[in-house]
Amino acid sequence: MLGTLRSIWNVFLHLWHKKETVQYPEEKPYLPPRWRGRIILSRDPDGGERCVACYLCAVACPVDCISLQATEDEHGRRYPEFFRINFSRCIFCGFCEEACPTYAIQLTPDFEMAEYKRENLVYEKADLLISGPGKYPDYNFYKVAGTSIAGKDKGESENERPPVDIRSLMP
């Protein structure tokens, strides 16, 4: 009986406790940088597209919401002809970000993407591409990759030795 009265009193005292509620539209909650929200495509520090259209994100996606078509520009750089994410299917699992070999696809701390029409949730490349490098400011895939593109031959990347002549017997 006394215990019951005490618990009633303790509940009453909660009137003056701090509220747990975050009054959302006025008061935004803190989202950590690695929060898995709206997906973007980033650019390398030089401003070029990071995406090399390898399809790994589309393969990793468990709900098949990513579709793209690879193509190549005059310098030999691969890039997606179109890149489409259907956010009405996306479950924000972040597998695409993990699969991406060039840090191109990234998830951002933003979730306010409600729409009145379902079709508006299909984001094209123009909607996805941002102007900056995202979470990896210094990474430039073509500067460290062994592929040759216009203006950079094999062996000219950072920390890369010239290619070995496999037909030579010399060490």
Place this chain on the structure above:
Amino acid sequence: MEGPAMSTLIGIIIPLSVLFSVLTVAAGLIWLERRLLAFWQDRYGPNRVGAYGLLQPLADAIKLMFKEDWVPPFSDKPVFILAPIVIVITVVLAFAVIPFAPGIVVIDLNVGLLFFLGMSSLGVYSVVLGGWASNSKYSLLGGLRASAQMLSYEVFMGISVMGVVMMAGSFNLGDIVEAQRIGWFWIPQFFGMVIFIIAGLAETRRLPFDLPEAESELVAGFHTEYSGMKFGLFFVGEYIGITLVSAMIVTLYFGGWLGPFLPPIVWFTIKTFFFICGFILLRAAMPRPRYDQLMSYGWKILLPIAMANLLITGALLLGTM
């Protein structure tokens, strides 16, 4: 204006204003309960519709009215429709005998207290019939629990208030309030008051005695099959019931409209409001007992206490006469 016309006018104005204020308070309680419960759970509760969320009941009412009013094809239709009407009618009728202030009472009935007890007993029919007419298992279980709970708690509700009747020497609620000028009855009738509050809680099917509803066990108990405004009537009936029991506690044990400085109606409102908040606090703080615990608690503890209270009060009154 001459005498008879004036009294007729008053006879129309008072019931209408009582009905209006009771329904307004019941609507306001929907907001108040959600707000207070939220505060006691470290939340804010509804605070978006209007200032401080005060228009929330209006939004709820609009929602309920535009919902599909579905009568299950497997139900007993006339009884199914009758049940929610009964609960609202009985609780509103019981308000007729409550004296809000000297002269402000719908009928100055000399068996006012018995009328209240009778009306609250009739209210049980609503729950039982609703549970039965729904023709579904959960509703039937809810109705079954309601009937058993009401039967057992009604008994000592009646017995607990008899101490007050003996002390005041009247069943008229106005006379009972007047009799408390020498001292409020909650001190000499402390056990009677505690038992009346507990029985009143059980009577309104409020937590911790909401076994007929028991949303964690029985979906929604007796009103599982109800929707739209029929559910709304059960809802409103429950809130008017809280107000009624609070008003009765105030009238019987806490001196009704009596109090210094402020006008009588204000005192009555303040006291009633206090007990309404108490009911909501109990809901926030207490768990629901098991069915057998509820019954044994009622019959083995509360009934003997109520009987002993009755006997001792009677003996003391006879001794001092």
